[in-house]
Amino acid sequence: xxxxxxxxxxxxxxxxxxxxxxxxxxxxxxxxxxxxxxxxxxxxxxxxxxxxxxxxxxxxxxxxxxxxxxxxxxxxxxxxxxxxxxxxxxxxxxxxxxxxxxxxxxxxxxxxxxxxxxxxxxxxxxxxxxxxxxxxxxxxxxxxxxxxxxxxxxxxxxxxxxxxxxxxxxxxxxxxxxxxxxxxxxxxx
Amino acid sequence: xxxxxxxxxxxxxxxxxxxxxxxxxxxxxxxxxxxxxxxxxxxxxxxxxxxxxxxxxxxxxxxxxxxxxxxxxxxxxxxxxxxxxxxxxxxxxxxxxxxxxxxxxxxxxxxxxxxxxxxxxxxxxxxxxxxxxxxxxxxxxxxxxxxxxxxxxxxxxxxxxxxxxxxxxxxxxxxxxxxxxxxxxxxxxx
Numbered sequence: 001x002x003x004x005x006x007x008x009x010x011x012x013x014x015x016x017x018x019x020x021x022x023x024x025x026x027x028x029x030x031x032x033x034x035x036x037x038x039x040x041x042x043x044x045x046x047x048x049x050x051x052x053x054x055x056x057x058x059x060x061x062x063x064x065x066x067x068x069x070x071x072x073x074x075x076x077x078x079x080x081x082x083x084x085x086x087x088x089x090x091x092x093x094x095x096x097x098x099x100x101x102x103x104x105x106x107x108x109x110x111x112x113x114x115x116x117x118x119x120x121x122x123x124x125x126x127x128x129x130x131x132x133x134x135x136x137x138x139x140x141x142x143x144x145x146x147x148x149x150x151x152x153x154x155x156x157x158x159x160x161x162x163x164x165x166x167x168x169x170x171x172x173x174x175x176x177x178x179x180x181x182x183x184x185x186x187x188x189x
Numbered sequence: 190x191x192x193x194x195x196x197x198x199x200x201x202x203x204x205x206x207x208x209x210x211x212x213x214x215x216x217x218x219x220x221x222x223x224x225x226x227x228x229x230x231x232x233x234x235x236x237x238x239x240x241x242x243x244x245x246x247x248x249x250x251x252x253x254x255x256x257x258x259x260x261x262x263x264x265x266x267x268x269x270x271x272x273x274x275x276x277x278x279x280x281x282x283x284x285x286x287x288x289x290x291x292x293x294x295x296x297x298x299x300x301x302x303x304x305x306x307x308x309x310x311x312x313x314x315x316x317x318x319x320x321x322x323x324x325x326x327x328x329x330x331x332x333x334x335x336x337x338x339x340x341x342x343x344x345x346x347x348x349x350x351x352x353x354x355x356x357x358x359x360x361x362x363x364x365x366x367x368x369x370x371x372x373x374x375x376x377x378x379x
Contacts (some may be wrong), residue, residue, distance in 0.1 A: 027314035060275030093246025118372015125350030175302015
């Protein structure tokens, strides 16, 4: 990929718009990033995107910022990471600076509340769309271990309410153990 | 030196918030309310409300809000830089090793175990947002929902949006703006 000014501008603009629409917490940026970087720009593949999210979640800090830093680094080294971080941090910085000045008016404004309530429906729809695609990709592999991990992780997160970082670490340990030791031992026999 | 104090406080928030999002809340509370008296309890509650309504990670929102209040725009910028610096260093280090060694078979095994779990974590976050969208009461969990609290308009909007996304594959941001505009028309005017 050619790294010219146009590329860096596109990277900045992509992370900026993604961050500006990340309503409702960290994971919301993941479906948007996937749509932008995997489907639209085709800069990274889905497997790599999932690896990036897993590592971002396991490290301290905000998942949206971490995932941006890592994607930027993957695409264009340290400079890419700096530009992606800048793009991700700028929208909340601008928006909150403005709101901090007159937040009571903002909080009680009927139209702003209506807009946000409406946008939430859009956010939910975007996530549903991406989850359908991603889970279908896991099921398509017909790998019963992967499908099993997906189901167990879902139960652990939704019903048992176990911390996301812990789920990631446990699944990584299990994957390392199963694919490197159990499966290799089976192949050797 | 107020700028240095802000910087050091937010470095700690950035460094110790594992798990993202609301995991950072107790840390912000300690730094902003207990260690320094930068916000009152009421202002802290306002900060939470604003964070829920605006995009961006809650820690960055808090950094900007507190920074602006204590030391104006330079304060906001310094707090934000402080918040991001630990992530930046740690993630760059992890990235370096990941991209260098990701093709080793032992690393591949670990990543192969992680990926399906990430799909579920995204699904779990999606479910919380869906609940927040289709129920009128805040903080409804899967187990204590009441049928009378269901917001029919929101369900219809989500359903139509999912259909449009799957059928026509538009830019998701356009869909979000679209539902926002419809929201103003339905909730704001009528």
